Amino acid sequence: MSKHIIIEENKISQIFKNQKAFIGFLTAGDPCLSKTEEFILAMAEAGADLIEIGIPFSDPIAEGPVIEAANERALSVGTTTDKIFAMVARVREKTDIPLVFLTYMNPIFVYGVERFFAACEKVGINGAIIPDLPFEEKGEVLSIAHAHEVDVITLIAPTSQDRIQMLAKEATGFIYLVSSMGVTGVRSEIKTDLAAIIADIRQVTQTPVAVGFGIATPEQAATISQFADGVIVGSAIVRIIAEHGAASTEPLTAYVKSMKAALV
Amino acid sequence: MSKGKYGIHGGQYTPETLMNAIIEVEKAYEHYKNDLAFQAELTELLNDYAGRPSRLYFAKKMTADLGGAKVYLKREDLNHTGSHKINNVLGQALLAKKMGKTRLIAETGAGQHGVATATAAALMGFECEIFMGKEDTDRQALNVFRMRLLGAKVHVVTSGTMTLKDAVNETFREWTTRVDDTHYVLGSVMGPHPFPEMVRDFQSVISKEAREQILKKEGKLPDAVIACVGGGSNAIGAFYNFIPDASVRLIGCEAAGKGVDTALHAATIANGSLGIFHGMKSYFCQDEYGQIAPVYSISAGLDYPGIGPEHAYLHDTKRAEYVPITDDEAVAAFEYLSRTEGIIPAIESAHAIAYAMVLAPTMTKDQIIIVNVSGRGDKDVAAIARYKGEDIHE
Numbered sequence A: 001m002s003k004h005i006i007i008e009e010n011k012i013s014q015i016f017k018n019q020k021a022f023i024g025f026l027t028a029g030d031p032c033l034s035k036t037e038e039f040i041l042a043m044a045e046a047g048a049d050l051i052e053i054g055i056p057f058s059d060p061i062a063e064g065p066v067i068e069a070a071n072e073r074a075l076s077v078g079t080t081t082d083k084i085f086a087m088v089a090r091v092r093e094k095t096d097i098p099l100v101f102l103t104y105m106n107p108i109f110v111y112g113v114e115r116f117f118a119a120c121e122k123v124g125i126n127g128a129i130i131p132d133l134p135f136e137e138k139g140e141v142l143s144i145a146h147a148h149e150v151d152v153i154t155l156i157a158p159t160s161q162d163r164i165q166m167l168a169k170e171a172t173g174f175i176y177l178v179s180s181m182g183v184t185g186v187r188s189e190i191k192t193d194l195a196a197i198i199a200d201i202r203q204v205t206q207t208p209v210a211v212g213f214g215i216a217t218p219e220q221a222a223t224i225s226q227f228a229d230g231v232i233v234g235s236a237i238v239r240i241i242a243e244h245g246a247a248s249t250e251p252l253t254a255y256v257k258s259m260k261a262a263l264v
Numbered sequence B: 001m002s003k004g005k006y007g008i009h010g011g012q013y014t015p016e017t018l019m020n021a022i023i024e025v026e027k028a029y030e031h032y033k034n035d036l037a038f039q040a041e042l043t044e045l046l047n048d049y050a051g052r053p054s055r056l057y058f059a060k061k062m063t064a065d066l067g068g069a070k071v072y073l074k075r076e077d078l079n080h081t082g083s084h085k086i087n088n089v090l091g092q093a094l095l096a097k098k099m100g101k102t103r104l105i106a107e108t109g110a111g112q113h114g115v116a117t118a119t120a121a122a123l124m125g126f127e128c129e130i131f132m133g134k135e136d137t138d139r140q141a142l143n144v145f146r147m148r149l150l151g152a153k154v155h156v157v158t159s160g161t162m163t164l165k166d167a168v169n170e171t172f173r174e175w176t177t178r179v180d181d182t183h184y185v186l187g188s189v190m191g192p193h194p195f196p197e198m199v200r201d202f203q204s205v206i207s208k209e210a211r212e213q214i215l216k217k218e219g220k221l222p223d224a225v226i227a228c229v230g231g232g233s234n235a236i237g238a239f240y241n242f243i244p245d246a247s248v249r250l251i252g253c254e255a256a257g258k259g260v261d262t263a264l265h266a267a268t269i270a271n272g273s274l275g276i277f278h279g280m281k282s283y284f285c286q287d288e289y290g291q292i293a294p295v296y297s298i299s300a301g302l303d304y305p306g307i308g309p310e311h312a313y314l315h316d317t318k319r320a321e322y323v324p325i326t327d328d329e330a331v332a333a334f335e336y337l338s339r340t341e342g343i344i345p346a347i348e349s350a351h352a353i354a355y356a357m358v359l360a361p362t363m364t365k366d367q368i369i370i371v372n373v374s375g376r377g378d379k380d381v382a383a384i385a386r387y388k389g390e391d392i393h394e
């Protein structure tokens, strides 16, 4: 196989050029949308390379208790998809950091797939992560998302095994490699043989691979970044917001700086 | 390619972390459903252990009292563990055994599916963990203790609305953390493919028997088959072998709680809209942004915001009808069947009885209705007493 696969450079894949990327996740509307706007800008300022913005869902089945609780908090203050689009439009006036939505199929489907991705394009969303949209079902979303220049991020799990190359071949933007079994959440140890999975992926694509699920400390980030192109942190950030609420800007800034500095 | 479609409904909307586990179930089921030895083993369990075939009972007093169509009751309440849930559980547990799994997990609403799963686990030597919403462990306390007695661990789910939907979420999350040795025994005709098809096949024994039984007793097909609908497993089981018989009306009874014009109901066909949730495209009670609505019913087993994809398809094609039944109507039917026939039905099944009470008087005496009595009502006695304002201890 040719070593010189030509990757289409896009806004997302660019962040992995000549560096390891730090990707931070937060839930939109936790504790309120104006704070989410402030936190996104602060994380970008502190060195995050891409921000994942969770559109809260009533039943986030791929999420552990920490992010699930953030979803409940966000919905309880009246956060809606329309209000999130408006917030992203405001963020876009101040930063051009790549932004990716994370949400479930139902909020997208019920909003209208075409209407959703058209709105993404309009406000400058670059990608979407949809945990309950597997390879087998992505047909009804992919061409519409691509028409609006939104990457649908491919998830690969330790259990993907014989599916890894099938999934990786069609990946654009970056590949989200789930680091351990289970739902999102902070973990003390990460056991899966990620390097082997990444080697498998590399055989079929040059699309960058970022690892997430359970990463919390600079030490973990340093280890993972030895073989991955980026690290993704969700629950640890959401925990800071759960603890500090409206006053999270400072601790978030310090945390993101420490994580970005740890990447090798 | 999308699999397990019923018209536009169904599919396999599952996180990648579970896809191989689901494909493993799909492949095993494809193999064993045509395996004669497997089918023989299952039939033996259903007959000798669960007590099948279940009786088709002519409810003579009820028929005379209602003054219209002849009412027959399909007695799934007489199965071992007290409901139709055992039909599906024995099938899936046997499949899990063949797949080399050693641990069963399941969600439960009323507790009947949890009890059936705990029972099969005890019988076949599986470890067993059941997830049940806190609302439901409170209102179905008897079943919680039954599960523990059978050796299962019961997890009380306190997320979201703390009912059946949240128990399903938690069981999926649990499965994600441990797929190697664990099979998720989904309790209704819902979730990602192959569950809706597999659970329907295991439950279709209800209509296979009922069709033969009514032809033997009456020499003709029924005019209507009525069943309650939560996720839809007892209903699809009762309907399935009658679907090709165009003259047989198929009627599913949804929980209307305090009324479909209030916020307190679980009537998916009456008030829901198209969505994608719990692995399937189907109808769901939800808001304009696709947030799943909190639903309500006196019946923990019908307190679910969705409906299985095959029912959504039978609704679209108008092959089946779905009617809402309120708490008040169901409680009245619960008492009516107890007094009239000496049969205390599950409060879920009482929703189907309630519609038979409406329909039978509008029909002629030579017409026939079969009502599926999906379960027995022992578990509900304390809750019904509370509903009526009586303070009894369980």
Ligand SMILES: Cc1ncc(COP(=O)(O)O)c(C=O)c1O
Pocket (backbone or CB within 6 Å): B083, B084, B109, B110, B111, B112, B113, B187, B188, B189, B228, B229, B230, B231, B232, B233, B234, B235, B300, B301, B302, B346, B348, B349, B374, B375, B376
């Ligand atoms: C006796 C009984 N009937 C009906 C149901 C509803 O489930 P389904 O619609 O899958 O038959 C339940 C669920 O707990 C039940 O226990």
